[in-house]
Amino acid sequence: MRRRTLLGASLGAGAASLAAPSVAQDMRAQTLRFVPQANLTSLDPIWTTATVTSNHGYYVFDTLYATDASNRPRPQMAEGHEVLDDGKRWRFRLREGLRFHDGEPVRAADCVASIRRWCVRDPFGQLLARAVAEWRVLDDRGFEARLHRPFPLILDALAKPDASVCFIMPERLASAEATRAITEMIGSGPYRFVAEGYNSGSRVLYEKFDGYVPRQEPPERASGGKVAHLRRIEWHVIPDASTAAAALTNGEVDWWERPLSDLQPMLARNREIRREILDVEGRMALMRLNCLQPPFNDVRLRRAVRLSVIQENYMRAAQGDDTSTWTDTRSLFPKRTPYYKDNPDLMPGSLDQARAALREAGYAGEKVVIINPTDFPDIGPLGQVTGDALRRIGMNVELAESDWGTVIQRRNSREPVERGGWSIFHTTGSSNTYGSPAMSPLIRGQGEAGWFGWWKSDRAEELTTAWLDAPDEAGRARAAEALGRLALDEVATIPLGQFTIRTAFRRNLTGLLEGSTPYPWNIRRG
Helix, strand or coil, rough: CCHHHHHHHHHHHHHHHHHHHHHHHHHHHHHEEECCCCCCCCCCCCCCHHHHHHHHHHHHHEEEEEEEECCEEEEEEEEEEEEEHCCCEEEEECCCCCCCCCCCCCCCHHHHHHHHHHHHHHHHHHHHHHHEEEEECCCCEEEEEEECCCCCCHHHHHCCCCCCCEEEEHHHCCCCCCCCCCCCCCHHHHHHCHHHEECCCEEEEEEECCCCCCCCCCCEEEECCCCCCCCEEEEEECHHHHHHHHHHHHHHHHHHHHHCCHHHHHHHHCEEEEEECCCCCEEEEEECCCCCCCCCCCCHHHHHHHCCCHHHHHHHHHHHCCCCCCECCCCCCCCCCCCCCCCCCCCHHHHHHHHHHHHHHCCCEEEEEEEEECCCCCCHHHHHHHHHHHHHCCCCCEEEECCCCHHHHHHHCCCCCCHCCCCCEEEEECCCCCCCCCCCCCCCEHHHHHCCCCCCCCHHHHHHHHHCCCCCHHHHHHHHHHHHEEEEEEECCCCEEEEECCEECCCCCCCCCCCCCCCHHHHHHH
């Protein structure tokens, strides 16, 4: 009996040892290991416009409407809508069966609270808020907007992609002040955020939400059926590019969102790795100046900086020497969008002209603080190029380098540089976001109600309204051209170039969708 018992125990242990690798292998087959563009420090995609946070938002939250490949708004959480009273009333109805990750049903009250909070932060939302007299809950699945005047772009606003997306949250979270970041992540999206698996600077964990009810249409960018084929997605934050490249090459991770340009040739030689441009519209590299505090509350000094910008220097530093992946763009509307217009006279790329402009403006050596990330290869070199150029024209420059999370926290400060403020930061953003006066924060003159930098221009706001109210496309084009020229002349933002990125992933991944966001749905492992 003892022998049989011992033998049975041995067989049981053997079976367990054989089962454990099988379970581990199955879990591995159901897990995607992803290296994001940067560390996820802020979780609230309404509070910040950081792209990495918007990407995270698409996992956790869903939207009422979403754009397809032609940038047309499509119903997502919404079942549909009615337009009443000659466009002054829009009535919306939610799809059946929508639930949040805590099991609570998605209600119309959640949607109304989420829209209101989003409207405080987003430029398009602010335009919508001016037109809305009242958001009204009708029942658990129905709500409506009663307008002062028709607002034909209401669906475009609710479907706005990429940054400051109108994500729907539970009312208890969406009722928080828009100026305060929330940290509890409860949405109704295809993946749920696992709080205990989140370690800023190292790891983020998402698990499939079995209660998600996808639409039946095929997926197309942020619209259609968001089917989560994978049980688990792990974000591995790897700031060092060589380490990330080695991890992808060795199969330790499956997808690297933004490989460093210098490492692209090495990745191209590996037969187990594919590289594709999913974001075909590309991204814009940008410099944003603080218009509230000296020295750049003086438009003459902002213009001197603009004159010094040689876009080729920025693009080569951040994107490498492959000129097929980047181009100049002396406009705040990206190339390949309807309102792009070159402005070579405003951006001659001349250090001599910049020096002369500084002297004429009476620059007295005020400190210029550039807040700049050391862990973001697409952005860090931009700040270094600016620091070098401004020193060459005679400015007193401090390059304050830190991690990207610290940069996006510090850029909220409106204090002078002596009290922890800033003068310049750099970033990149989806070209798709900047193609319209309604969506782009780069050209809006909202002052302290606007994007970091807080450029104030009543004329810019008048032109935005003129664009919105224009009766035809010719009128919209005239207003947009004037607005783009004004914003670049007064240096609301300085464009530094436009580029595309070849993302890199293991060959056994399929179903990656085109778009500026690395969407987590539709992906399978081969």
